[in-house]
Amino acid sequence: xxxxxxxxxxxxxxxSDAEIASHKLMIRAGMIRKLATGVYSVLPLGxxxxxxxxxxxxxxxxxxxxxxxxxxxxxxxxxxxESGRWKMYGKELLRFKDRHNREYCIGPTHEEVITDxxxxxxxxxxxxxxxxxxxxxxxxxxxxxxxxVMRCREFDMKDAYSFDIDSxxxxxxxxxxxxxxxxxxxxxxxxxxxxxADTGNIGGSFSHEFMVIADTxxxxxxxxxxxxxxANLEKAEVAKPEKKAxxxxxxxxxxxxxxxxxxxxxxxxxxLKVKPGEIVKTLIFQADSKPVAxxxxxxxxxxxxxxxSFLGCDILELATDDVVLAVTGSPKGFAGxxxxxxxxxxxxxxxxxxxxxxxxxxxxxxxxNVNNGRDFQVKAFxxxxxxxxxxxxxxxxxxxxxxxxxxxxxxxxxxxxxSKAMRATYLDKNGKEQYMVMGCYGIxxxxxxxxxxxxxxxxxxxxxxxxxxxxxxxxxxxxxxEKTLAEAAENLYGALxxxxxxxxxxxxxxxxxxxxxDADLIGIPLRITLGPKKLAEGEAEVLVRKTGKTxxxxxxxxxxxxxxxxxxxxxxxx
RNA sequence: CGGGGCGUAGCGCAGCCUGGUAGCGCGCCUGCUUUGGGAGCAGGAUGUCGGAGGUUCAAAUCCUCUCGCCCCGACCA
Numbered sequence: 001x002x003x004x005x006x007x008x009x010x011x012x013x014x015x016s017d018a019e020i021a022s023h024k025l026m027i028r029a030g031m032i033r034k035l036a037t038g039v040y041s042v043l044p045l046g047x048x049x050x051x052x053x054x055x056x057x058x059x060x061x062x063x064x065x066x067x068x069x070x071x072x073x074x075x076x077x078x079x080x081x082e083s084g085r086w087k088m089y090g091k092e093l094l095r096f097k098d099r100h101n102r103e104y105c106i107g108p109t110h111e112e113v114i115t116d117x118x119x120x121x122x123x124x125x126x127x128x129x130x131x132x133x134x135x136x137x138x139x140x141x142x143x144x145x146x147x148x149v150m151r152c153r154e155f156d157m158k159d160a161y162s163f164d165i166d167s168x169x170x171x172x173x174x175x176x177x178x179x180x181x182x183x184x185x186x187x188x189x190x191x192x193x194x195x196x197a198d199t200g201n202i203g204g205s206f207s208h209e210f211m212v213i214a215d216t217x218x219x220x221x222x223x224x225x226x227x228x229x230x231a232n233l234e235k236a237e238v239a240k241p242e243k244k245a246x247x248x249x250x251x252x253x254x255x256x257x258x259x260x261x262x263x264x265x266x267x268x269x270x271x272l273k274v275k276p277g278e279i280v281k282t283l284i285f286q287a288d289s290k291p292v293a294x295x296x297x298x299x300x301x302x303x304x305x306x307x308x309s310f311l312g313c314d315i316l317e318l319a320t321d322d323v324v325l326a327v328t329g330s331p332k333g334f335a336g337x338x339x340x341x342x343x344x345x346x347x348x349x350x351x352x353x354x355x356x357x358x359x360x361x362x363x364x365x366x367x368x369n370v371n372n373g374r375d376f377q378v379k380a381f382x383x384x385x386x387x388x389x390x391x392x393x394x395x396x397x398x399x400x401x402x403x404x405x406x407x408x409x410x411x412x413x414x415x416x417x418x419s420k421a422m423r424a425t426y427l428d429k430n431g432k433e434q435y436m437v438m439g440c441y442g443i444x445x446x447x448x449x450x451x452x453x454x455x456x457x458x459x460x461x462x463x464x465x466x467x468x469x470x471x472x473x474x475x476x477x478x479x480x481x482e483k484t485l486a487e488a489a490e491n492l493y494g495a496l497x498x499x500x501x502x503x504x505x506x507x508x509x510x511x512x513x514x515x516x517x518d519a520d521l522i523g524i525p526l527r528i529t530l531g532p533k534k535l536a537e538g539e540a541e542v543l544v545r546k547t548g549k550t551x552x553x554x555x556x557x558x559x560x561x562x563x564x565x566x567x568x569x570x571x572x573x574x
Numbered sequence: 575c576g577g578g579g580c581g582u583a584g585c586g587c588a589g590c591c592u593g594g595u596a597g598c599g600c601g602c603c604u605g606c607u608u609u610g611g612g613a614g615c616a617g618g619a620u621g622u623c624g625g626a627g628g629u630u631c632a633a634a635u636c637c638u639c640u641c642g643c644c645c646c647g648a649c650c651a
Binding site for chain 1: 580601
C-alpha cells in the first residue's frame with residue numbers, strides 16, 4: 001500500500017475526550033472515529049488489524065472443530081420471551097417495533113437464535129456434538145460506554161455455541177474452547193489469565209473469563225501466589241471459617257442504646273467506640289421482589305453476584321426505603337436482625353461472632369450484645385462477601401495477589417438453561433427425548449484490539465506484535481524529491497511485496513521527521529529507512545520498532561532478511 | 575438514572591465573570607527556500623460561537639428550555 005493513497009488520518013494532538021492509552025492511540029493512529037456515544041467507525045488501518053484478529057480467531061475456532069455461521073442481528077421478541085430474557089435482560093437490550101408493530105431487538109448475544117436454529121434441525125444424538133460460531137455485530141445499550149471501543153454499544157463479537165448430548169460431552173466442548181482461546185490470545189502476543197467468573201446475564205453453571213492483565217482494566221482479579229486459583233473478584237470464594245461451638249452462657253444481656261442520627265458503620269463505630277468489625281450490618285434486599293435480610297460484618301461488603309446465585313433469584317436489588325420501613329419498622333440506617341420480617345441470611349464470617357452491635361429496627365436506636373439463636377434465627381450461613389486482600393487463597397491458604405484485567409473472552413457452561421426453556425431436544429439411543437447440553441463462548445474483537453494496544457505501546461505510539469500488525473514493514477525514503485531515493489524505495493517496495501510481505505510505502509512528500517513519527521505512531525514493527533548516505537554505499541537501515549535498534553543492510557539482502565524477521569515475529573506467538 | 579463538567583474554524587484551546595469589530599496554536603491552500611526525528615519565510619481560505627426561545631439599542635457572553643459529548647457514581651444502611 002502506498003501511504004499517499006491511504007485514508008489514514010493521523011492526529012498529532014491527544015484527543016480531549018480519551019482517557020486510556022488504547023483509546024487515545026486508536027484515534028491518533030487513524031484507526032477509529034466516533035459516530036455517537038459508544039458507536040465507532042473503523043478506518044482502513046484499524047480494519048486491517050481487526051481482520052488479522054478475526055483471522056486468528058477463525059483459524060483456531062476451525063482447528064477446534066467449530067463451524068462458522070452468520071446469524072441475524074435483528075431478532076424477534078418471541079424468542080426472547082421464550083427464554084425469559086425479554087424481561088430479564090433489562091435496558092441493555094435495544095428493542096424496537098417494525099411497521100406492523102411487531103417487537104424485535106438487536107441481538108446483544110445469540111443464544112436464542114442459535115438454540116432455535118439447532119432445535120429445528122438437530123433431532124438425534126447422531127448429529128451431536130456440534131459447535132457453531134460467528135463473528136457478528138452486537139448491540140448492547142450500555143449505561144455508560146467509555147474508553148473508546150473498550151466498552152462501547154455496537155461492537156463485533158465472535159460467539160460460539162456448543163451442543164452436546166450430556167454434561168460430560170459439554171465438558172469436553174468447553175475444554176476445547178478453553179484451549180482454543182488460550183491459543184488465540186497467545187498468538188496475539190497478549191499476557192492474559194483465565195479466571196473463574198460469575199455467569200451474570202448469560203446464565204449457566206460455571207464460566208471462565210479470559211483477562212488481559214492491564215491497570216486500565218475494568219475488572220478486579222485475584223490470583224493465588226502459589227496454586228493456580230484465579231478468579232474475578234465478584235466470583236472469588238472466601239475460605240470458610242471453622243465453626244466453633246457457641247456457648248450461650250457467654251451471651252450478655254441485650255442493651256438498647258440511643259444513637260440519634262447515627263447511621264453509617266463509621267458513625268456507629270465512632271459513637272459506640274467499637275471497631276467496624278464488631279458491628280453487624282443488616283441489608284435488606286429484594287430477591288425477585290421478595291425481601292430478604294442479609295447480615296454482614298461492618299468492615300466487609302456483600303458480594304451481590306454471590307448472593308444472587310446463593311438465593312437462585314434472577315433480579316436482586318437493594319430494597320427501597322419503604323420496603324426497608326415495612327420489613328424492619330425503621331428507616332434506613334437502623335436496620336437490625338431482631339424481629340425483621342424477612343428470611344435472614346448471614347455471611348460465614350458471622351458464624352462465630354457473639355455479642356455484636358446491630359441496628360435496633362427503631363429510628364435512632366442500636367442494640368448491643370445481640371446473638372444469633374437467642375435474639376434472632378439465621379436461616380443459613382453462606383459465603384456472601386467480597387474477598388479482601390488479607391484473605392487467604394480459598395484453595396490452598398496461600399497469599400493472594402490482586403490485579404486489574406480487561407475481559408476479552410468468556411467461556412460458559414450453560415447446561416440446559418436454554419435448551420430447557422426453548423425445548424431443544426434430541427432422541428437418545430433408546431429413543432428417549434433429552435435436553436441438549438449447551439456451552440457458549442465469546443470474544444470481543446474490538447476490545448481485544450484495544451487490549452493489545454494497552455499492552456503494547458510506548459510514548460511514541462503503538463507497538464504491534466507482528467501477528468496483528470496492519471503492515472509488517474514500512475519503507476521510508478527520507479526525501480522523495482531525490483530521484484535515486486524514490487527509485488530505490490519503489491524497487492524495495494516491489495521486492496518485498498514479491499516475498500509476500502505486507503508493506504507500507506511512505507512516498508509522501510513530507511519531511512523525514514513527519515514520516516518517522518507517523519510510522520512510530522501507527523506501530524509498524526519494522527521500518528526500512530532509505531537515506532542518501534547509506535544508499536550511496538548500496539545500503540539501507542532497518543529499525544525494529546519495539547527495541548529501537550537499527551542495523552544497516554545491503555539493499556539486495558533486505559528482502560530475504562526482512563522476510564526472515566517477519567517470519568520470526570509471527571512464530572514468536574504460534 | 576443521580577452528581578459534576580464541556581460544546582467557539584478540521585484538531586487543541588482562549589474569549590464569557592464585567593454584553594459592543596470572534597481570536598491563538600496546529601492543520602489546510604499558493605509560492606519560494608529547505609529535506610534523516612513533527613522546517614522557514616511570504617501570502618491566503620475557513621465559523622449557523624451545539625440548537626430554540628427570551629432579556630437588551632446590542633448576546634459567544636445574561637436567563638430559560640433543549641440536544642450532544644466527557645468524567646464520577648449508581649447497592650453497603
